Amino acid sequence: MLHDKEIKLKIATNHTARPFLKWAGGKTQLISDIERSFPPNLTQTNFTYIEPFVGSGAVLFWVLNNFPKLEKAVINDINEDLINTYNIITSRPKELISILEILQNEFHALEGNEDNKKLYYYEKRQLYNSRKEEQIEQAALFIFLNRTCFNGLYRVNRKNEYNVPMGSYKRPTICDKENIFAISKLLQKVEILCGDFEQTLSYTDKNSLFYFDPPYKPLNETSSFNSYSKDKFNDSEQIRLRNFCSKLDILNHTWILSNSDVKGQNETNNFFDDLYSSFNIQRVEARRNINSNADKRGLLTELLITNQLSNRKYIKV
Numbered sequence: 001m002l003h004d005k006e007i008k009l010k011i012a013t014n015h016t017a018r019p020f021l022k023w024a025g026g027k028t029q030l031i032s033d034i035e036r037s038f039p040p041n042l043t044q045t046n047f048t049y050i051e052p053f054v055g056s057g058a059v060l061f062w063v064l065n066n067f068p069k070l071e072k073a074v075i076n077d078i079n080e081d082l083i084n085t086y087n088i089i090t091s092r093p094k095e096l097i098s099i100l101e102i103l104q105n106e107f108h109a110l111e112g113n114e115d116n117k118k119l120y121y122y123e124k125r126q127l128y129n130s131r132k133e134e135q136i137e138q139a140a141l142f143i144f145l146n147r148t149c150f151n152g153l154y155r156v157n158r159k160n161e162y163n164v165p166m167g168s169y170k171r172p173t174i175c176d177k178e179n180i181f182a183i184s185k186l187l188q189k190v191e192i193l194c195g196d197f198e199q200t201l202s203y204t205d206k207n208s209l210f211y212f213d214p215p216y217k218p219l220n221e222t223s224s225f226n227s228y229s230k231d232k233f234n235d236s237e238q239i240r241l242r243n244f245c246s247k248l249d250i251l252n253h254t255w256i257l258s259n260s261d262v263k264g265q266n267e268t269n270n271f272f273d274d275l276y277s278s279f280n281i282q283r284v285e286a287r288r289n290i291n292s293n294a295d296k297r298g299l300l301t302e303l304l305i306t307n308q309l310s311n312r313k314y315i316k317v
């Protein structure tokens, strides 16, 4: 018979790692479509998985959980606070958990007292924005704010100050101990980078598979949320990304990319159809989560574009 301690250990070892954050554009809903685009000839060999816009890593964790033979993974994001959190989870999970437990106990103790909860939240937000804390404290505050803020949004102003108000969760999970340990274990074989997506080119191997999930092009002027960092991802950034994908294609690397389907919203908008006309464009159904207006959370199509079976004719934009 197993003792309590052994059962706990067994649960911890068998725990399937999943995203530790709520993140705009999280890809959990699209995973089965993305899976269908994964080339089996590559994934059955020792391949390198590269995710240049990792965000909360829904696809990353799916890959790490499902391809144990994966040789290497490389993740990148321009958001320094996000990448600091990945680094801390990888190297100091126990200490991080101790701080998160304190934050969780203190926040839960205020249940039923909205004014004090707000005071606590805004005090922690101010502390986070002062950026005077150690990296481990910053990582804990990053997770705390993500779990307690309005709709799990990450939004900063031009001064890189996080400015999302408090959410209305009663007893949000701030410290998911088993998940942090499971993630920490998986991240040991992951190279973690912080910066622009183009830097991932130097981390390729012979069998590299890229998954790109950039900030989506807004469906219309007012609809969209795509400010994950102080720098905006506009149309010229989308074009720079396409040029990078063309370069990878010439170098024989395989890639899959998701983006919004602007044509689904406006029949005459051929932005992505023109930009990626040399590649395979599929339209898949997707449900958007991060939208404060419940009416706008309905079904939409999104694009999944790959360079597999492409006819390799480039149009210079």
Ligand SMILES: C[S@@+](CC[C@H](N)C(=O)[O-])C[C@H]1O[C@@H](n2cnc3c(N)ncnc32)[C@H](O)[C@@H]1O
Binding pocket: 023, 024, 025, 026, 027, 028, 052, 053, 054, 055, 056, 057, 058, 059, 076, 077, 078, 079, 195, 196, 197, 198, 213, 214, 215, 216, 228, 229, 233
């Ligand atoms: C759509 S989100 C990725 C969502 C992610 N797939 C998930 O499941 O949570 C886009 C990410 O791109 C990052 N980003 C924006 N501009 C970037 C750039 N130039 N290079 C690298 N990352 C960038 C943002 O910080 C954000 O985390």
